[in-house]
Amino acid sequence: MNQKPSAAFVGASWIAMGAGMLGYIIGLWRSELLLNEKGYYFAILILGLFAVVSVQKSVRDRLEGIPVTDIYYGLCWVATGIALVLLAVGLWNATMLPSEKGFYAFAFLLALFGAIAVQKNTRDSQEK
Secondary structure, three states: OOOOOOHHHHHHHHHHHHHHHHHHHHHHHHOOOOHHHHHHHHHHHHHHHHHHHHHHHHHHHHHOOOOOOHHHHHHHHHHHHHHHHHHHHHHHHOOOOHHHHHHHHHHHHHHHHHHHHHHHHHHHHOOO
16 A cells, blocks of 8 residues: 655655754854864764665665665664764763753754655655
8 A cells, every 4th residue: 555645744844854954054053163063963964864764765675575685774773873872972072051952952853853754755755
């Protein structure tokens, strides 16, 4: 059974991903962090987005009987975990207000959730 996502869910998914990414990036842009710190947090965002899209795709492929190697499947999960751990360690050791740390954490998680939903919607919208 292939049920296409509603336009409302597709729109909400793009808004969630965009709001998370833009909020996170604008927060970095306006922060008083050093350039290397901004680069660290930006790289974590890119790693996290790629990792969760890869996890979603490989999980879905396996459910649909499309071959996915165990190594790739495991690496997708490891990369997702690494992105989350690197963000947590970076924020734990950062010299910023707790409210700023919370902002980055929630913007990051919103962007990751949105990316997963956008990938799912893209896959569900394909003709079979």
